[in-house]
Amino acid sequence: MIHVDSEIATLKRLIIHSPDSGLGKVVPSKAQDWLFEDIVHLKTMRKEEYDYYIKLLLYFLDPEKVRGKLAEIDHPKNQRNFYKPEHPHFHASDKVMDIEYLLGDILEDIGIRREIVASIAALEQCSFGLQQTLLKLSPRLLAKTIISGALPDERMIFAPVPNFIFTRDIGVTINNHILLNRPAKEARRRESFIARYVFYYHPAFESIRENIIEIADDEQFFLLDGAERENRHVTLEGGDIMMVAPNHLLIGVSERTSPHAANKIIQTLFERKVVEKISVIRIPPKRDFMHIDTVFTQVKRNVWVLYGKFSKRNLEERDLLEKFYKKGDENKIRINQFIKGKSAPREFETIEDLLDEISQQDLHSAEPTQFIYSGNYEFPYSLREQWTDSCNLLALKEGVVIGYDRNDKTAEAFARHGFRLIKAADLLEQFEKGLLSPDTLTDTLIMLPSAELSRARGGSHCMSMPLLRDNVFAHGKFF
Numbered sequence: 001m002i003h004v005d006s007e008i009a010t011l012k013r014l015i016i017h018s019p020d021s022g023l024g025k026v027v028p029s030k031a032q033d034w035l036f037e038d039i040v041h042l043k044t045m046r047k048e049e050y051d052y053y054i055k056l057l058l059y060f061l062d063p064e065k066v067r068g069k070l071a072e073i074d075h076p077k078n079q080r081n082f083y084k085p086e087h088p089h090f091h092a093s094d095k096v097m098d099i100e101y102l103l104g105d106i107l108e109d110i111g112i113r114r115e116i117v118a119s120i121a122a123l124e125q126c127s128f129g130l131q132q133t134l135l136k137l138s139p140r141l142l143a144k145t146i147i148s149g150a151l152p153d154e155r156m157i158f159a160p161v162p163n164f165i166f167t168r169d170i171g172v173t174i175n176n177h178i179l180l181n182r183p184a185k186e187a188r189r190r191e192s193f194i195a196r197y198v199f200y201y202h203p204a205f206e207s208i209r210e211n212i213i214e215i216a217d218d219e220q221f222f223l224l225d226g227a228e229r230e231n232r233h234v235t236l237e238g239g240d241i242m243m244v245a246p247n248h249l250l251i252g253v254s255e256r257t258s259p260h261a262a263n264k265i266i267q268t269l270f271e272r273k274v275v276e277k278i279s280v281i282r283i284p285p286k287r288d289f290m291h292i293d294t295v296f297t298q299v300k301r302n303v304w305v306l307y308g309k310f311s312k313r314n315l316e317e318r319d320l321l322e323k324f325y326k327k328g329d330e331n332k333i334r335i336n337q338f339i340k341g342k343s344a345p346r347e348f349e350t351i352e353d354l355l356d357e358i359s360q361q362d363l364h365s366a367e368p369t370q371f372i373y374s375g376n377y378e379f380p381y382s383l384r385e386q387w388t389d390s391c392n393l394l395a396l397k398e399g400v401v402i403g404y405d406r407n408d409k410t411a412e413a414f415a416r417h418g419f420r421l422i423k424a425a426d427l428l429e430q431f432e433k434g435l436l437s438p439d440t441l442t443d444t445l446i447m448l449p450s451a452e453l454s455r456a457r458g459g460s461h462c463m464s465m466p467l468l469r470d471n472v473f474a475h476g477k478f479f
Helices: 021-025 042-061 099-106 110-124 128-135 139-148 186-201 203-211 226-232 259-271 312-317 351-362 381-387 408-416 424-433
Strands: 011-016 096-098 171-174 177-180 241-245 248-253 277-282 296-300 303-306 334-339 346-348 370-373 394-397 400-404 420-423 444-448 465-469
Touching: 011 042, 011 099, 011 394, 021 042, 021 139, 042 096, 042 394, 042 424, 042 444, 096 099, 099 139, 099 186, 110 128, 110 139, 110 186, 128 139, 139 186, 171 241, 171 465, 177 186, 177 203, 186 203, 226 259, 241 296, 241 351, 248 259, 259 277, 277 351, 296 351, 296 394, 303 351, 312 351, 334 351, 346 351, 370 408, 381 408, 408 420, 408 444, 420 424, 424 444
Parallel strands: 011 096, 248 277, 303 370, 400 444, 420 444
Antiparallel strands: 011 465, 171 177, 241 248, 277 334, 296 303, 334 346, 394 400
């Protein structure tokens, strides 16, 4: 079952991907080609950072896997086998699903295995002999090889896909549909390819295959050239899609998602009657803000975290003679809202205006809308902390979100709004001792270790693809 009708209702199932060995093979000269700002230390990223993310997710979504077992799971003798999709002792949760494990499942079918190997070989221009080598691997090792780019003996045979830890970008659940991506960058093409095989062939998604949506280039697109080709290009990544209410979807037009893709999504979702209202937010096409989820995410039905550069506060403080400067509008936000059956879109001046309307009208908040600003809206911390994903938070349930521990000023802003601040390790210890419970935890910013994870330019929101959340209006009440 899949269903997501908000960003904040209690999370029940999602897809993630633990950092694989390919991340540890990115070299400095290729880092930017593979969309990284720097090379990372894989051991630290795994054991001292991402493993905490897995434990938190399991404690909230599948607690029987971890409750009372963390000391044994993390004992050095077990060599992190609990976190390795190819290992027999992998947690294999059906709530916290690793896409490498799902790929391994479908590779058990010899027909699918041959098809995927042939397709990957063509995509990566592998030799026929290498194809035969791949076919001899076990399904689990083949899945690991396809993703990491390395054979079991660590010999690299093609490029890794280091961005696969950001599973948000492979697809988004919109009510009971899944919208698959069209990556803008060559480095992410294999991720998209793998995701399609998993969603179309894995038994977990058999019942919703008719609800899988793919957005393609126009017919004869390949004949276009120049500006016309650029204007008609379809690129889409999940960080630019947010399901904020049962009837309302947000689409970002950004460095990674094209205007023509947004146009096609609007037409398709309206035709299928998936949503009734779609708001399109154009942000500057810059690396600083790859997707709209690097600019804002939701915390509670009336609370959002937001990058101040694009805020109403910044608009009020701008230079009074700004219009006299000879600058284009490429750094300005543009917001248009389309409602099914109405021809003319509405315009919003600021992101706060749009988000306030979502909180008050779509989610029926009984309290005023509040905004927590990156870096507490203090220069230069607002810029520094947005760069390290202060605005990119995953809500485990309303008011309980995961962020990075390095964004100190943003954490201070959360505290001033009444949120508990707690480090991931401390929270897990409290859970194990029975002093706190995921079921009763409220208004909390969980701070995840992030020295290495933050180098990859994505936060906890990016590292998740929710498949199932509680209905935001279940039983007529907000959850």
